[in-house]
Amino acid sequence: MATSRMKSINMNMKYLLSIGLLAAMFIQGPSLRADEGMWLVNMLNRITMAEMSEMGLNLTAEEIYDINNASLKDAIVRLNGGSCTGEVISSQGLVLTNHHCAYDAIQGFSSTANDYLTDGFFALEKGQEKHIEDFYISFLVRIDDVSDRILADVTADMDETTRQATIAEASKAFLALMNPEGTKELDLKSFYYENEFYLFEYQSFKDIRLVAAPPESVGKYGGDTDNWMWPRHTGDFSMLRIYADENNEPADYSETNVPYQPKRHLRISMDGVSEGDFTMVMGYPGSTDRFLSSWGVEQALSLYNPSVVEVRDMKLTTMKKHMDADPAVRIQYAAKYAQTANYWKYYIGQSKGLKRLNIQSEKAELEARFTDWVNGDANRLSEYGEALELIEGYYADTDASVKGKVYALEAGLIGSDISLFAFRFNRMAAGLFSEDAEEVAATQAMLTDYVAGFYRE
Template sequence: MKRFLAIVAFIQVILPGMVKADEGMWLPALINKLNINQMSKEGCSLKAEDIYSINHSSLKDAVVALDHGSCTAELISDEGLLLTNHHCGFDEIQEHSSVDHDYLQNGFWAKTKEEELPNVGKTASFLIRFEDVSEKVLSQLNDQMSTDDRNKKVREVSNEIEKEATGDTHYEARVQALYNENRYYLFVYETFRDIRLVGAPPQSMGKFGGDTDNWMWPRHTADFSMFRIYCGKDGKPASYSKDNVPYKPKYYLPISLKGYKMGDFAMILGYPGSTNRYKTSYGIEYTMNITNPIRIKVREEKQRIMQEFMNTSRKARIMYSAKYARSANYYKYSIGQNQGLKRLNVLEKKRQLEDQFTKWVNADEQRKAKYGEALRLIANSYKNIEDEKAFEYMVESMVRGPEIFYFAYRTRPLYDALKSDKNSEHVSLASERVRSGLDEFFKDYDSETDQKIAAALFKIYDENVAPQYHPPFFKTVKLKYGNDFEKYTKELYAKSIFGSQERLVRFFEAPKAKVLEKDPLFQASLEIFRMMGLIGDETGKTTEALERGNRLFVGGLMEMEADKNFYPDANSSMRLTYGTVGDYIPRDAVKYNYFTTLKGYIEKEIPGDDEFDVPAKLKELYYAKDYGRYADADGNLRTCFMTNNDITGGNSGSPVINGKGELIGIAFDGNWEAMSGDIAFENDLQKCINVDIRFVLWTIDKMGGAQNLIDEMTIAN
């Protein structure tokens, strides 16, 4: 869908501070041309080749995209040891946890490599090289092409470029459009598939402050976890095997214990996921009035039901911790983003830019012919949004809401095979694809909780979406159940083979099409996704005009401000951002220091509280002032600090690097006062919250007793 973009933000922005941020998520391969002189003035002593090089090892070779860009991680040893955020490893920590081995509550530290835990499906990707292929792609396009024809030609040319780039190697290649399809770039990657969990602090440290502190400063969270990359004995990527060996990297980051001071240079390399800095006022209005309110309304109810279940037992908490965290993060983000957009008057600023653009276009007949329709196309695309609203509700309430309906829909290929294909091999293959995931799905699934979520969210959908967008079973609920979704879903889950793992196991022993035809939950899932497709067809009718309008608008902006160095929106490709360490003033008469200490951690303690409980061992070490070599010059243990780097979601876990190329922290969050940064960057407001690397090392050493991991690292005193 053209506008349903999960604006996954993790942008760190604030109110008037001491130093203006350096706006831009820059392509590392271009910093020699665009940025290195300014970086040097701000305190970077490295050369551009030290940061990005395809001829020798460089900083880029120490930074990986986890799970194809959901997070970032950095290498810190010559044995493939990775650092990332605790919330980036949360799913794996939760997956390995049980009541008997509760790694969420107690933490996990592998004291030997044999104790490290494998994680099916987790990946780590290295950027091998980058190339501007705009000329190769754009030379095959013209303004008379329809959007479909244009996209088809782009894909055709891109496939040729990607095939040529990889040849007979094991590398992967992707041609990606940037600047709203005005430029095209080739990215070549090497992806490793055997990534093992090495260490994580207890949740009371790794998620200290919970939802209350999320997006807030001051922070005291030890938001880190550790993994290791394994490979085949030939050094190449390989699926998990006990015979695999630790990866020997081209480069890994040395660690600084010297810390930082106000105004020190700091840069971040990572894989930011998505920004929309070139979005027009029309798109921002849609985000503020449709996308964010829908997400807030639906997730608030979903999280309330999950929390009720999680409060019933330790097992329940373990089962739903990761699910709750994923939902809650962007629920709160959407609230903050809307507040930030209003407070910073972003709509008016965008309209002023659009007025300037219109005057510039109208001043020249050639520009009018080329760019004159841009804003009109965009504006018309947002006039009738009932179908868009329905799609947003559909995704939040039904696709991302209750889990069982999407799981049931995955059985459709088996149903089709049973109905139309008598080939037993095809039936067996389709059956195995679903059956193989049963244990994993039901391990962290509670049918009664899911049923309650379904009833509540279906009701929200019914009350907020026009009847023409309702799946057919909504009429059954109205006529047979008096519009009582609670009564309907209870019966639905009770009768369906998808209501329990035991029933599904029996079904897969001898699967039959008639069973699925009579299964009310399976049929409801078909209706949900059929309606989603129909709504998508409606939203797609304006896609061509919107895409063309956005492409022309950004292309025109780049021509209008030809002297400006434009950077592309984030798209999960590697970017570099640079700035400085600093504090900020969030509101009148309030000033925040640029770092926190363990003292503040203790001050926040609420014994027994899920968010602010403090481990007994941490308190013992604090009162004994047992900080070792990790204390700062004043004898304090710093926990977190702020910089003004320009980052967003996907940068979670990114290394914060000083001017010498040494690791000083790990980026993990932003501040509440400026959540609008994914759409509108404010130079006076940008902040990024990082965990101090000394707090990380202290936790590994003093709290975890994992000296084996400390010994692997190269630490500069």
């Protein structure tokens, strides 16, 4: 399946000028096998379940994903719109996730008097659990392939601007049709560089409480040195709990809410693991650049990655200077420092890996084989003959602007809190100019809450 998908992408390379694959729930097989890969859970019948069973899987496709009955998907949750994955591990809505996924919340509850970042936090009873503001957890309801609906009016002879406009118009109309009253939580995502589209429906809970988090010496053991490294020895965990109303439905925070009773939760085996056990990972990854061209890899190595590292290195140095000088500042900037350091280390490691594995040359060889395949047939030559030339031209045209864009984003828009605050405020303020009095009032309330949250100590 992975091979056929790569072939279909290579055969549509005119549309591969943007990079990034938006991903949702996936199943990944053992990483050392040639047939490893990533799939949406609703696609499991499109891959060989029998083969996965032979490898040791003891579940059916329906036990993993079923829209009519409780299945494994009902125990795997999305945090804050996809920033992290969590697992429901009890009938009382207890969620296990990574330490860094609750790091911002832990920081928010910390002070110099109660430094939960350093000392950790453990609620010994439900009454001690701490409600996390502006935090939500989502359950996947269903996934539908809507590619035919979104691409119905797209033709092969469209230029990219027209194609994008056609897709945008179709997407807007389709979402309005599927959610006329605005009561459903729908997310339309493109895959494989806008060659496939899937509609995700979620149910989100907003009353989330912190249950447990280890001290940083455990949860962040190894710090930036070990981050993105393997093997990594760290107690990278935290625990949350989902609360619902008396009918087990989502509700705003209330002391009368009760622990959510999930349709399905994971049971933790105490038997341990054995050599050769089947391994399956299920969750919400972010994106991948695995289909980047050789020119894209070159641009990343020579321009994009080092520019991000350069700016973030200066930001980290500045923050650390003031954090080391004042315990209160250390707590206030702990999450921001960690977020900045995360992809600072990521791009350092990515560049090393790309060079060590000689990925640019591998991509060039793949492109050479693609060229031979195209040249072997007149129809293919007519349709795909200029694909690689277009991609190479795109990177040649954008090389000069990469550093400037990185600096503008990293040092400008997200360089300081106040600039990002102003940007977000401006985008949120559009409703103030509405002729609908209710929309104006709602926007005012939203902005008031946003400002209060930004300036709270």
